[in-house]
Amino acid sequence: MGATYGQFCPVAKAMELLDERWTLLIVRELMAGSHHFNALRRGLPRMSPALLSKRLHTLVRAGVVERHSEGNRVTYHLSPSGRELEPIVAALGQWGTRWIGELGDVDLDPHLLMWDIHRWIDMEAVPDGRTVLLFRFTDMTGPAGSWWLVINTDGVDVCDFDPGHEVRMTITSELRTMIEIWRGDRAWADTVRAGLLVLRGDTQAVRAVPTWLKLSPFASTPRPVAAVLTGTSAS
Amino acid sequence: MGATYGQFCPVAKAMELLDERWTLLIVRELMAGSHHFNALRRGLPRMSPALLSKRLHTLVRAGVVERHSEGNRVTYHLSPSGRELEPIVAALGQWGTRWIGELGDVDLDPHLLMWDIHRWIDMEAVPDGRTVLLFRFTDMTGPAGSWWLVINTDGVDVCDFDPGHEVRMTITSELRTMIEIWRGDRAWADTVRAGLLVLRGDTQAVRAVPTWLKLSPFASTPRPVAAVLTGTSAS
DNA sequence: CAGTATCCATTTCGATACTG
DNA sequence: CAGTATCGAAATGGATACTG
Secondary structure, three states, rough: OOOOOOOOOOHHHHHHHHHHOHHHHHHHHHHOOOOOOHHHHOOOOOOOOOHHHHHHHHHOOOOOEEEEEEEEEEEEEEOHHHHHOHHHHHHHHHHHHHHHHOOOOHHOOOHHHHHHHHHHHHOOOOOOOOEEEEEOOOOOOOHEEEEEEEOOOOOOEOOOOOOOOOOOOOEEOHHHHHHHHHHOOOOHHHHHOOEEEEEEOOHHHHHHHHHHHOOOOOOOOOOOOHHHHOOOOOO | OOOOOOOHHHHHHHHHHHHHHHHHHHHHHHHHOOOOOHHHHHHHHOOHHHHHHHHHHHHHEEEEEEEEEEOOOEEEOOOOOHHHHHHHHHHHHHHHHHHOOOOOHHHHHHHHHHHHHHHHOOOOOOOOOOOEOOOOOOOOOHHHHHEEEEOOOEEEEOOOOOOOOOEEEEEEEEEEHHHHHHHHOOOHHHHHHHHOOOEOOHHHHHHHHHHHHOOOOOOOOOOOOOHOOOOOOOO
C-alpha cells in the first residue's frame, strides 16, 4: 500500500490505498468485465506485468478484489467493498469527461480504442452471420493504421492484420477524430457532415452503425456549457 | 501533474491529476473551510510547505482551485470544477469509513483531532459566554496529553497549554478512544458506560455535550453489518 | 495463461532552513 | 502570512527477460 498520511480521516485512509498509481484503473477494468491477468494487461498496456501483479496483491490484501483459481485459470473479481467503488469510478469518469477534455498525443492509443469499441458492440443489434468492419486511421502508418473488427455470433475479435474476410464497412478518419467520437466529444453525424469521417460500404450497415457500435459509457455525460465542440472546430 | 497513463479514458485523465499524493486531501481541506496557506498546513501537518505549494499550483493550473490575493492575503477556493469533486470526496470518505476501519498508531494525531473537533463545534448550541473544555489523553505524555478548547461567541481556539480560564468540563480517555468516537466507530454513551471515557464537570454541560460537540461528518455513515464495534470490545 | 525476477534511471517527497 | 530553496534518502515503476 501507499505511504501513510498519518491521519485518521477516512478520506485519507481511503486514499492511502486508492491514490496509488493504476489502482483505480484496475478497478475500472474489473468493472468493464476483464477478469484475467492478461485481459487486464490489454486494458492497461503501459503497465508492466510486475506492477500489475503487485497492485492486484495489494487490492486482494485490502479486501477490494477477490482472487479465485479454478484449475490453472485465475480470475479476479471485485469484492463487496470493491463493488462499492463502482459509483466512485463512474463519478470520476464523468468528472474527467466534463473537465479534462484535452488529450495529448500519447493518449491516442489505437489498440485501446479498438479494445474499448469491441467490448461494447451490441451483439443483439448486429446482423446475423459474420460482420467485418475496417477502421482506417489516416494519420497512422503501418499496422497501427488499419484495424479489423470481426463480429461473429459468439464474440468480437480485434485484428491489426487483414483476417481475409469480406469487409462490410470501412470507417476512415484521423485517430483523434474517432477517439473524440468514442468519448462523446463529437457526434457521428456532425463529424461525417464536416468531412472528418467517412463511412463507406453496405448502405444498410452505414445507416445502422450508431445502433450497434456503442460509444463510451461516459459519452452521454453532459458537458459544461462552455466546452461543447462543434462539428467543424475541434480546438 | 502526475505521469501520463497514455489513455484517453476519462477515468485515466481524471486520475492523472487526482491520484497524486495529497491532492484530494487538499480538496477535502478546502471543502472543510480552510482557505489560507497556513490553515491548509494545519489540516495537512505532514505535508511540507514546498509540496503544498506545488500541489496548489498544479490544482490552479488544472482549473480545480482558484487563487485570489487581496492585498497581501491570499485565499484558495474550489472552482466550479473543484466543487464537482465534493461528492466524490464525500463518497471516498464514506467508503473509507465503511471499509478501512483499522487505524495505525501513526494515524492517531491529537492535534488533528482537536483541529477537527474545533471546526465543527455548533456555536448556536453552546451556552453563551466562554466555555472551556479540557481533553486529557491518558496514554499521551507531555503537551500532547492535554488540550484546551476555548469557545467564545466569536470562535473556537485550540490550545496545547493551559489558557488559564475556568474549565467547565474535562474529557478523559485514551487518544484512540476519542478518535473512534469522533469517527463514529463508537457511541458516546456506550463508551462512557464501558468506562473507557470519563466526562467530569458541570452536569448541565456533561449532559449537553453531544448536542454541540459534533462528530465527524462521516460518523453517521452506516457500517457493513459485520463491522460494528461494541462498547466493550474494540478489536 | 499467469505471473516472477532483475535492474536502475527517475521521481518523489520529507526535513529543514530561509525570505519578502 | 505565504511561501521558496535546497538536499539527499527512499521508493517508484518502466523495460526487459524469463518461468512453471
